Amino acid sequence: MRNVACLSDFSSEDLEWSDPLDSIVVTGGRQLHGSVAASGAKNAALPILFASLLADGRHTFERVPILRDIDSTDQLLEALGCRVAREGTTVVVDVASPRDKVAPYDLVRKMRASILCLGPLLTRYGEARVSLPGGCAIGSRPIDLHVETMRKLGADIDIEEGYVIARAKRLVGDRILFEKVTVGGTENALMAAVLAQGTTVIENAAKEPEVVDLARYLKKMGARIEGEGRSIITIEGVDELQPARHAIVPDRIEAGTLLIAGAITGGRVTVEDCIPEHLEALTDKMQECGFPIETKATSVTVGEAAQWHGTDISTSPYPGFPTDLQAQFMALMTQARGSSVVTEGIFENRFMHVQELVRLGADITPMTQVAVVRGKRGGLSAAPVMATDLRASASLVLAGLVAAGETEVNRIYHLDRGYERLEEKLASLGADIRRVN
Ligand code: UD1
Numbered sequence: 001m002r003n004v005a006c007l008s009d010f011s012s013e014d015l016e017w018s019d020p021l022d023s024i025v026v027t028g029g030r031q032l033h034g035s036v037a038a039s040g041a042k043n044a045a046l047p048i049l050f051a052s053l054l055a056d057g058r059h060t061f062e063r064v065p066i067l068r069d070i071d072s073t074d075q076l077l078e079a080l081g082c083r084v085a086r087e088g089t090t091v092v093v094d095v096a097s098p099r100d101k102v103a104p105y106d107l108v109r110k111m112r113a114s115i116l117c118l119g120p121l122l123t124r125y126g127e128a129r130v131s132l133p134g135g136c137a138i139g140s141r142p143i144d145l146h147v148e149t150m151r152k153l154g155a156d157i158d159i160e161e162g163y164v165i166a167r168a169k170r171l172v173g174d175r176i177l178f179e180k181v182t183v184g185g186t187e188n189a190l191m192a193a194v195l196a197q198g199t200t201v202i203e204n205a206a207k208e209p210e211v212v213d214l215a216r217y218l219k220k221m222g223a224r225i226e227g228e229g230r231s232i233i234t235i236e237g238v239d240e241l242q243p244a245r246h247a248i249v250p251d252r253i254e255a256g257t258l259l260i261a262g263a264i265t266g267g268r269v270t271v272e273d274c275i276p277e278h279l280e281a282l283t284d285k286m287q288e289c290g291f292p293i294e295t296k297a298t299s300v301t302v303g304e305a306a307q308w309h310g311t312d313i314s315t316s317p318y319p320g321f322p323t324d325l326q327a328q329f330m331a332l333m334t335q336a337r338g339s340s341v342v343t344e345g346i347f348e349n350r351f352m353h354v355q356e357l358v359r360l361g362a363d364i365t366p367m368t369q370v371a372v373v374r375g376k377r378g379g380l381s382a383a384p385v386m387a388t389d390l391r392a393s394a395s396l397v398l399a400g401l402v403a404a405g406e407t408e409v410n411r412i413y414h415l416d417r418g419y420e421r422l423e424e425k426l427a428s429l430g431a432d433i434r435r436v437n
Pocket residue numbers: 042043044046112113139140141142143144145146147180181182183184185210323324346347348
């Protein structure tokens with residue numbers, strides 16, 4: 001057991017969720033066929049759960065995925081005085097004013113997204129004490145833009161003993177211009193601004209569907225927001241919000257991972273209960289490679305392809321190619337005809353999966369933020385590999401689906417942070433995959 005300041009690392013509390021010794025064993029070579037449903041989006045559920053702090057009473061959320069990161073969020077909400085109850089994928093958060101407006105290090109270090117409680121606590125109670133999240137496997141991932149936003153809205157901020165300490169009588173609306181597109185920063189700004197005095201205008205806002213879903217919930221609570229999904233969002237502060245009910249938007253990253261799983265095996269897979277438009281950056285690239293793609297109102301199907309071509313991708317904010325699908329797409333490109341150039345445009349250190357894919361026999365040259373993949377159908381052979389972060393784990397599982405022999409993916413507690421029983425969904429499509437301890 002290690003005790004280091006990295007959110008994606010294992011901590012003792014994780015034992016009840018998934019054993020650190022759990023691994024996934026995949027035997028490659030089976031084509032996947034069939035239909036599978038997407039779960040609710042982790043990255044929408046997290047800010048929306050934190051948004052419940054903005055109003056006392058019972059908030060009801062449907063389609064909340066069963067994940068380790070959601071569990072960490074529930075624990076933090078409970079530490080902040082809320083009662084959280086779950087039945088299946090429905091979660092009820094009963095909010096009452098907390099005694100201490102503190103997000104402690106022990107909880108924050110497990111999940112970076114805990115910083116999302118800063119905006120709601122500060123705007124509602126005029127004070128918040130949130131631990132700095134520390135380092136992370138995919139780069140330094142600072143929170144300066146979150147902190148600057150709160151300052152811009154009138155908060156006094158001190159950083160003391162590893163905590164952000166924020167105070168304000170009442171936040172006052174202002175113009176917030178993000179120097180770079182930040183999903184979490186936009187979400188914190190939105191949640192802070194809904195109870196601020198006057199008008200806030202967020203410029204260069206993130207347009208991700210998860211940000212839009214948060215805005216939808218805030219509006220159900222009585223917030224006055226315009227422009228979500230565009231680069232300028234305008235918020236008129238109100239005095240009070242009420243709890244409401246909301247179904248979380250489908251997880252485009254999980255849906256994309258499942259489509260790539262079908263594609264890499266040369267099979268035919270339909271992902272139901274998703275929003276095809278949210279997957280366009282991926283499905284356009286898959287079509288470019290030669291995969292047949294069919295979309296219906298709430299489903300996407302990838303059809304059989306005996307071979308496919310390599311293509312270049314470059315990750316960027318929505319509607320660009322998502323960084324959260326980069327590792328999985330790279331696994332697919334290891335099996336393509338020809339070379340692909342993969343450019344990571346969001347995070348500085350998000351090629352940790354490359355060395356592990358190479359251990360399986362992939363031909364990849366990583367540079368600072370660019371990797372060149374020389375694809376070849378077949379050519380991967382099983383090896384024990386180590387998951388280093390959430391999406392890297394998924395890419396190793398995908399590679400395992402086509403590697404000859406039994407690939408053992410270790411440290412899959414990373415996977416449980418963001419995928420609801422991925423191995424069960426893949427097994428339902430015909431994969432030879434199991435979790436072992
Ligand atoms: C969210 C997602 C994550 C996804 C990422 C980019 C959640 C819970 N997580 O993360 O899965 O990979 O968006 O789509 O929704 N940055 C700063 N200062 C800040 C904040 C961010 O420099 O204060 C930088 C980051 O280091 C990164 C870039 O801005 O280089 C974008 O990060 P951001 O969009 O904020 O990512 P998260 O919200 O943390």
